[in-house]
Amino acid sequence: MLICRMLKMTMLAGLAALFVLSTAAAQDVQKIVAVVNDEVISGYDLNQRIKLTIVLSGFPNTDQTRRQLVDPTLARIIDDRLKMQEAARYNITVSDEEVLNAIAYLEEANGMQPGQLDRMLRQNNIDIETMTAQVRANLIWNRLIEVRIMPRISISDEEVEAVRQAMEANKGKTEYLLSEIYLPIEPSAPEAQVRESIANLISQLRSGASFERAASQFSQGATAASGGSIGWVLEEDVEPEVAEVLPDLGTNRISDPIRSGAGFYIVTVKATRKILENDPNNISLDITQIVVPEPAESAESAGPEAQEKLANTISNFIDGCERLPDMLTEFNSSLSGRIGQIRLGDMPDHIKEILKDMETGDVSTPYFDDGVYRIFVVCERNDPQARSNDPETIRREILLRRAENRARGYMQDIHTAATVENRL
Structure with missing residues (x-):
């Protein structure tokens, strides 16, 4: 019985202290x-x-x-x-x-x-x-x-x-x-x-x-x-x-x-x-790149012509940027994906030449580079205007x-x- 009374008193004391703290916090807020x-x-x-x-x-x-x-x-x-x-x-x-x-x-x-x-x-x-x-x-x-x-x-x-x-x-x-x-x-x-x-x-x-x-x-x-x-x-x-x-x-x-x-x-x-x-070099482009690799030697249609044909088919199929994420998932190429915002002046001259006149939603013709075809899609173009x-x-x-x-x-x-x- 004594232990029960002590526990009860301890709980009451704790509740009292909690009430005081809550009241203080409420007063501080109000x-x-x-x-x-x-x-x-x-x-x-x-x-x-x-x-x-x-x-x-x-x-x-x-x-x-x-x-x-x-x-x-x-x-x-x-x-x-x-x-x-x-x-x-x-x-x-x-x-x-x-x-x-x-x-x-x-x-x-x-x-x-x-x-x-x-x-x-x-x-x-x-x-x-x-x-x-x-x-x-x-x-x-x-x-x-x-x-x-x-x-x-x-x-x-x-x-x-x-x-x-x-x-x-x-x-x-x-x-x-x-x-x-x-x-x-x-x-x-x-x-x-x-x-x-x-x-x-x-x-x-x-x-x-x-x-x-x-x-x-x-x-x-x-x-x-x-x-x-x-x-x-x-x-x-x-x-x-x-x-x-x-x-x-x-x-x-x-x-x-x-x-x-x-x-x-x-x-x-x-x-x-x-x-x-x-300054055209200050143009910034949001670019997604699609890389079409060389077909495997075992493929029936293997060869440069088949690779170029596939690249052209993909380039003609793309219609802007809205469906690009789904397409990239289906394409399943580790080399393909969104590059992000790039300043035109920071790109190699041959890539700059491809991109300089592209507008938002444009898709480049396939570009052959080191054994693969690259396709560039411009999802946003920002031309800094002079005052x-x-x-x-x-x-x-x-x-x-x-x-x-x-x-x-x-x-x-x-x-x-x-x-x-x-x-x-």
């Missing part, structure tokens, strides 16, 4: 971490967004990562709330359908199957509303810029002509396909703390985390919604501090933190090209760049007018 113009941000909101950031960005799911994400993630949620409140002032909304379309686009852009993102969130116990709220805030902000800023931007014909003449004068200069993560320095945040967060972010990016996903989660610039993509720029088109690092940065490398007047940039160069100059000097294209570029600059100032004004209480 506690108020910030108030934005009387709108509450809870610990649950913050924890969910941190989990979402880790899953989407590929950061290690560790206590250290979560601690380092607290401040920048809360800052991003605060910005999202301010954007939504500003939109409400002007009765600007986006539909649920637009949000779902944006999520579908995000899946496609990251090579995911439809619905894969939803399954990923469920597997990681992330409320889908956390994702849709973030996407909605980005769409709302873009709509605000379209409604409140773009109509007020006037671009004269003289400005367009000046840019066109400058392009002619800059013909042959290097342009950079640039992506950015912009992190402003808030008056309430010590710069040393911001630098520490940026250093951690750069470390994760250099370890393989997706720049586009990190930009969509962290960047507070107008390009966040497009994964940080700025587009093609000259050195003189960007902040002087950013321009200084571009020539030596190299393609697909992550820059060190770049301090500008109001904050920090992290940039990466996706590609380079020359103004108003098309256009078309007046309407130039006008659009000026509009987008000017809108981005004004959007940053707009966000700063919203912050200044807001009452934000950080309770962390």
Whole structure:
């Protein structure tokens, strides 16, 4: 009887301790971490967004990562709330359908199957509303810029002509396909703390985390919604501090933190090209190769003529890329398969000659090489275009760049007018 009483007391004590821990955890989740113009941000909101950031960005799911994400993630949620409140002032909304379309686009852009993102969130116990709220805030902000800023931007014909003449004068200069993560320095945040967060972010990016996903989660610039993509720029088109690092940065490398007047940039160069100059060597092709081996000597129809006939039959049978995977399985040749994205300039001259005029879906005639016939199928062709000097294209570029600059100032004004209480 005594033993039973002791066991019962021990169980009750354990249950009491568990209740205390559960209550503490619940209180931690439900506690108020910030108030934005009387709108509450809870610990649950913050924890969910941190989990979402880790899953989407590929950061290690560790206590250290979560601690380092607290401040920048809360800052991003605060910005999202301010954007939504500003939109409400002007009765600007986006539909649920637009949000779902944006999520579908995000899946496609990251090579995911439809619905894969939803399954990923469920597997990681992330409320889908956390994702849709973030996407909605980005769409709302873009709509605000379209409604409140773009109509007020006037671009004269003289400005367009000046840019066109400058392009002619800059013909042959290097342009950079640039992506950015912009992190402003808030008056309430010590710069040393911001630098520490940026250093951690750069470390994760250099370890393989997706720049586009990190930009969509962290960047507070107008390009966040497009994964940080700025587009093609000259050195003189960007902040002087950013321009200084571009020539030596190299393609697909992550820059060190770049301090500008109001904050920090992290940039990466996706590609380079020359103004108003098309270089066919920069054409990239997604290629699948089919190798037709020499028939075995024992085969009744063995011989070069039979091999060539088989190669021509296969070449004529292929109709684009849609059925290629099934065909490759049936063909069962270890030498055949998808080569992937190849730059035309990196290929041997005789192969370059075959491929240079092929378009998406084209199939080459069989090419005899070292005892086998090779057939090339182009599944995607990307011709990098020189920067256009078309007046309407130039006008659009000026509009987008000017809108981005004004959007940053707009966000700063919203912050200044807001009452934000950080309770962390």
